[in-house]
Each structure stands twice: as C-alpha cells, then as structure tokens.
Amino acid sequence: MPTTPEHNKNTVIRFFLAANNDQLQELDKFMAEDFTTYGPQSLLPKAVGRDAHKGGIGGFKATFPDAKIEIIHIFAEGNKVMTHQKVTARHVKEFMGVQPTFKYLTWTATQLAHFNDDGIMVERYVIEDFMSMFQQLGILPTKFGG
Amino acid sequence: MGIELNKQNVQRFYDEVIGMGDVSVIDDLMCSEFVHHGDALFPYIGGSEAIKQGVKGVKTAYPDGHTVIEDMVAEGDIVVVRLTWRGTHLGPFMGKEPTGKVHKWAGLSTYRFNNEGKIIERWANQDVMPQLMALGMIPEMKLGGG
Numbered sequence: 001m002p003t004t005p006e007h008n009k010n011t012v013i014r015f016f017l018a019a020n021n022d023q024l025q026e027l028d029k030f031m032a033e034d035f036t037t038y039g040p041q042s043l044l045p046k047a048v049g050r051d052a053h054k055g056g057i058g059g060f061k062a063t064f065p066d067a068k069i070e071i072i073h074i075f076a077e078g079n080k081v082m083t084h085q086k087v088t089a090r091h092v093k094e095f096m097g098v099q100p101t102f103k104y105l106t107w108t109a110t111q112l113a114h115f116n117d118d119g120i121m122v123e124r125y126v127i128e129d130f131m132s133m134f135q136q137l138g139i140l141p142t143k144f145g146g
Numbered sequence: 147m148g149i150e151l152n153k154q155n156v157q158r159f160y161d162e163v164i165g166m167g168d169v170s171v172i173d174d175l176m177c178s179e180f181v182h183h184g185d186a187l188f189p190y191i192g193g194s195e196a197i198k199q200g201v202k203g204v205k206t207a208y209p210d211g212h213t214v215i216e217d218m219v220a221e222g223d224i225v226v227v228r229l230t231w232r233g234t235h236l237g238p239f240m241g242k243e244p245t246g247k248v249h250k251w252a253g254l255s256t257y258r259f260n261n262e263g264k265i266i267e268r269w270a271n272q273d274v275m276p277q278l279m280a281l282g283m284i285p286e287m288k289l290g291g292g
C-alpha cells in the first residue's frame with residue numbers, strides 16, 4: 001500500500017525525535033540508501049547517503065550535546081512534507097573558534113522532504129538561519145549597511 | 147479560495163511583484179496587516195506597504211531580480227515554496243555600491259492565507275549568506291571548528 005501524507009509527516013517527526021535523542025541507528029529506517037540533503041549553499045551544500053547523514057548529525061550533537069529540534073509547523077501534500085522548526089542548542093564546546101559561552105543559541109530552519117511510494121525519505125532541502133546563530137556567538141555583526 | 151487558487155496567487159506574487167516589480171498587485175494578493183517572520187537579515191516586516199517599499203528597494207538595486215519557484219507544497223490555508231532568487235547588482239544595496247555581478251540565494255517560504263484568500267502571514271528562511279559574502283558585508287565562512 002502506498003504511503004500517505006499523514007504517514008510521511010509522522011516519519012519526519014520520528015526522524016527529528018531520533019536525532020534529538022541520539023538514536024542515530026534509528027535514522028536508517030527513514031532514509032533511502034542514497035538519501036540526499038541539499039543545504040545552505042556556502043556552509044552545508046550537500047550530503048549523500050545514510051552514513052554521511054548519521055556522521056553529520058552525530059558530529060553536530062557531539063559539539064552541541066543537548067541540541068533539540070522543535071517542529072513549529074508541519075504540512076504535507078502528495079509525497080512532500082515541509083517543516084518549519086526551531087533549533088535550540090547550548091554552546092558548551094568550542095565552535096567556529098569560539099570558546100564555550102554556555103549560552104543557549106536558537107535559530108529557525110525550514111525543510112522540504114520528498115518521499116518515495118514506500119514512505120522513505122529520498123531527498124530534502126534545508127535552509128537554516130546560521131547567520132542568526134553566528135550573530136548569537138558574536139562572530140557576525142547584528143546590523144548591516146545603510 | 148482553495149489550494150489551487152492559493153498556489154496561483156503565490157506564483158503571481160513572485161512573477162508579477164518580485165519579477166516584474168508591479169507592487170500594485172500586492173493589494174490584490176495580500177492583507178494590509180500582512181506580517182513577515184524572517185531570519186537574521188530581515189527578521190520582521192509588518193504591513194503590506196513595507197513589503198512594497200522593500201520590493202522597490204531591491205528592484206532599484208537588482209532591476210532584473212526575479213524568483214524561480216522550484217517546488218510547492220500546499221495544505222489547507224498554507225502554501226510552501228522552495229525558490230531561487232537571482233539578480234544583477236546594478237544599483238546601491240544596503241549601502242553597497244553596484245558590483246555588476248549576478249547574486250542569487252535559495253529560500254523556503256511558508257505562506258498562510260486568510261478566509262478571503264489573501265496572504266496574511268509568511269515564515270521565511272533565506273540562504274543569503276553567499277550574497278552577503280559576495281557584497282563584502284560578511285567574511286567568507288565555513289562551518290566547523292577553528
């Protein structure tokens with residue numbers, strides 16, 4: 001039986017929960033073998049394959065151990081699911097050359113995921129407000145130009 | 147009203163307002179009390195008049211600026227678009243003199259319509275760091291330590 005938009009939404013929720021809870025092996029259930037993420041152009045342009053994703057999420061969680069993704073909006077149509085989410089992460093390790101500030105950093109992101117007929121994620125597009133995160137870390141100015 | 151009409155209206159916003167610069171179309175498509183919830187560069191814009199001023203400003207800086215809609219997801223009163231904006235920098239932008247270069251960014255925007263089929267709210271994540279790097283407004287950056 002083909003998947004449904006509601007089932008696909010549930011899969012995205014479970015994917016984020018597994019990432020939040022460091023259950024990286026769980027992520028395999030939700031990703032196609034060649035699952036591809038297209039991310040912010042200059043910072044995280046592309047990741048391909050289950051191992052690359054587990055490695056990337058694991059690396060992020062090693063730097064930000066208590067990072068949590070909270071879904072603000074979730075909508076679906078056909079084989080696509082979008083989420084608008086808030087990420088909260090306490091800065092407890094050196095990151096981008098900045099010593100731990102122990103501040104809570106928060107930023108928003110939007111994701112658009114594509115599923116196959118079996119309800120497995122085949123690709124996703126993600127844009128994260130890293131600029132805000134860098135501003136909170138003090139490595140980018142908060143005001144620009146005229 | 148309805149999902150297909152909402153999608154058409156988002157397409158009109160990008161074609162006629164952003165692409166052709168016809169800000170009068172905003173009155174057909176948006177409530178006057180429209181609110182934009184953005185990210186670091188433009189976190190909040192209140193009112194459709196402010197959107198008109200913003201569009202005019204960008205059109206002055208990037209006369210051929212236009213958006214290509216790469217993907218859409220709609221459910222209920224929501225339309226989500228994945229987009230790429232491109233423009234040639236021929237006028238001053240945020241205090242930066244024209245460079246003559248083509249700048250581009252990718253975005254994911256979530257539009258909410260009211261009962262009368264007008265856009266009342268938008269949440270946007272926009273990958274503008276490459277554009278700001280090209281303009282020399284922020285340094286070249288990569289994610290990671292050190």
